[in-house]
Amino acid sequence: MIIRSLAARTCRALPRGSSLQPLRRFLSTDIDSIESSADNSFKQLGSLEAQLNAQVPQQVPSASSETQASSPAAQTSESVAEQYHLYKQQQQQLGHLGTEISQHYQPHTLLNNPPSAADVTLELLLASEAHQGHATSLWNPANARYIHGIRQGVHIISLEVTAAHLRRAAKVVQEVSKQGGMVLFVGTRDGQDRAVVRAAELARGYHLFERWIPGSITNGQQILGKCRMKVVNEKDEEIVGFEEQLDERSVLRPDLVVCLNPPENYVLLHECALNNIPTIGVIDTNADPTWVTYPIPANDDSIRCIQVIAGVLGRAGELGQKQRFDAAAKGVITYRPAKDLTMPEQDTSKDKAPKAKVDLSRTFMKDGGLEDADELEGKLDEANNREGSGRRIKVVA
Amino acid sequence: MGRYDFRPLRVRQTAKALFDAKRVPHLPQWYAVVGDIPPGETLARPVQRAPRPRGTKKASRIFQPLPIQYPEDKLRSDFFGDHPWELARPRLIVENSGNDSRGQDWSKIVQPGKQLDGESVVQRQMWLMRHQAMSKPAAYDLARREFYQHRHLEDIRRRVAKEEALHVGAYFGKGPLAIGMELEDRSWEKWKIWAAKQVEQEQNMRAQMFTGPQDNDGDELTEPELDAAVEEVQGSVPDSKAGQLAMGGAAVHP
Known part of the structure; x- marks a missing residue:
């Protein structure tokens, strides 16, 4: 079988003249004697030599003379077409041979094509190890209703509860995004950065994967005061x-904070609680569910699980x-426009001015560089260090 | 300190209170959203065990989760108790879809897409006990023998593959034993050099200890002195029945 599949794979690369001969030899049921096979191989060698000898003097003048450039191109295109047809023919004849690779887990697909809330199944959660809690001695009894049982000294999280809470949280994120809210995705553990950035990219939100300052x-004016703020219309222009x-x-301030590792981000969640900002958090069996508004009981130590949750x-x-x-395209604004802003008087944008005044909606923490997967804190530090320069940067997320 | 903070759960009520008290000019954007999708109740403990009747000891474990048990557990512990080194083999634990065990048919011990290991024996034994009404030890013996047979075939397959590869020109470098032997040889050579040095040092130290002013009289005698001493001793050795002949002993064994 190995030889057959090898033949099927390499048949594209075989030379044109003698391409089917080795395949026939591989596939033939009657066995040639050693002498005949040796003869065959000698013949092949001879034919290869002849081909080489025939091709070399043809190609040399074509390469040297520029006037005959059209004929070699035609030759090559013809040979490419022939090869392609031969390949298709062989594929038809031999394509069904060999093994078939069944569906299997490919880690990058969770980032490239994350599942939506409708794709969340208990099997997916099980495969991503969302059910694995911590050792029973580390549990927080507040999580008792999320725990299915004990297996080998480890609490097993109930996947039905996980799926239900995940769908609920997804609905919240969807509604808040629909109302133009700022969603901040936070995952500061090793390996969570790509999932966090991808989620923020999809949701047109903001991400944080290093450290919450x-x-x-609570002290945003001092810390973020120099970041840039900009005004956008309902189409985010x-x-x-x-x-x-x-x-x-x-x-x-963010309107919704999604925290993928609450135990390490108590300060962030506490600030959100002080400032009345709803939060979503992945609660393992050792975490405190009262720190967040919408807990998602799941294993926060599994990168695959975090990727599923962040992707959803x-x-x-x-x-x-x-x-x-879509609503904006129909002229419906789904959010409350920002107040206390007057349309600037400008000659250049005279025609746009009335329209923009109507559309003028909200201020948005947005910066061009951040959408290219730059992280927040680097920008913040940069902005803090740039005190002396004349450029004013208001807020960046 | 020991108190629960319910502010995250009460964001909506707080927002409403702030708005009613005119602390904020308008309700937040998410106010309606959180109202439509309220956060679940927290800190609720489901009762896991039936409480004991009154009057008996305090029911302390009512709210604790229960252990999950499967009938395979005993079979598994039996198998791995008998074959502890099966646990040392590397094992693939990544699930593909979460439904990986759905397509497995344990009427045969070998499954496509699953490596043959102790779990195969356990599942095969379960299948035999369920579908063929075999007793536990009989099913265990059958499953175990099939497992041994397939392990043996795996070994043969591996050996043949290696022979084929060697035949067509593969080379595998040194094996673990050869590498270990090399390391051991190297350390042995190192130790030999070190030991020779130690011996030399020891000898030097011993030599140094005896340097200094010392008289050679005790050690070496000049010839006339030796002769005199021998003569002196020879005379003193009793040549009698009780004694023995000196046989030049004083000179030979000083």
Whole structure:
């Protein structure tokens, strides 16, 4: 079988003249004697030599003379077509031979094509090890209703509960995105960065994968005060000319925070609680579910599980944004426009001005560089270090 | 400190209270969303065990999760108790779809897409006990023998593959034993050099200990002195019935 599949795989690369001969030899049921096979191989060698000898003098003048450039091109195209037809013919004859690779887990697919909330099945959660909790001695009894049982000294999380809470959280992310809210995805553990960035990319939200600077919400004016803020219309196109008005505005806050590792981000969740910001968190059996508004009981130590959860929430955000843009295309604005902003008087944008005044919607923490998977904190540090420079950057997420 | 913080769960109520008290000019954008999709109840403990009748000891484990048990557990512990080194073999534990065990048919011990290991024996034994009404030890013996047979075939397959590969020109480098032997040889040579050095040092130290002013009289005698001493001793050795002949002993064994 190995030889057959080898023949099927390499048949494309075999030379044209003697391509079928070795295949026939491989596939033939009657066995040639050693002498005849040796003869065959000698003949092949001879034919190869002859081919080489025939081709070399043909190619040399074609390469040297530029005037005959058309004929070799035609030759090559013809030979390519022939080879292609031969390949298709062989594929038809031999394609069904060999093994078939069944569906199997490919880690990148969770990032490239994350599942949506409708794709969440208990099997998917089981395969991504969402059910594995911590050792029984480490449990937080507040999680008793999420726990299915004990297996070999480890708490097993009930996957029905996980699926239900995950769908609920996805619905929340979708609705908040639909209303133009700012969603911040936070996962500061090793290996969570790509999932977090991907989710933020899908949901057109913001991501944080290094460290939450304590006070970014409670003391935001000091920490984020130099970041850039911009005004966008309902299609998320930037409207310039508001720089002076934005200077005095307070720093923006997220409308929803998704935290993939709550035990390491107590400060963030506490700040959210102080500032009345709803939060979604992945609660393992050792975490405290009262830290977050919407717990998702699941294993936060499994990267695959985190990728599934972040992907589902990101897809939900994507759906919400799509609904928002669809509504905007029909002229419906799904959110409350920002107040205390007056349309700047500009000669260049005179024609746009009335329209923009109507559309002028909300301020949005957005920066071009951040959508290219830059992280927040680097920008923040950069902005903090750039105190002396003249450029004012208001808020960035 | 020991208190629960319910502020995250009460974001909506807090937002409403702030708005009613005119602390904030308008309700947040998510107000309706959180109202439509309220957070679940928290800190609720389902009762896992029936409480004991009144009057008996305190029911302390009512709310604790229960252990999950399967009939295979005993078979598994039996097999791995008898074959502890099966646990040392590398094992693939990544699930593909979560439904990987759906397509397995344990009327045969070999499954496509699953490596042959102790779990195969356990599942095969379960199948035999269920579908062929075999007793536990009989099913165990049958499953175990099939397992041994397939392990043996695997060994043969591996050996033949290696022979074929060697025949067509593969080379596998040194084996673990050869590498171990090399390391051991190297350390042995190192130790020999070290030991020779130690012996030399020891000898030097011993030589140094005896250097300094010492008289050679005790050690070496000049010839006339030796002769005199021998003569002196020879005379003193009793040549009698009780004694023995000196046979030049004083000179030979000083």
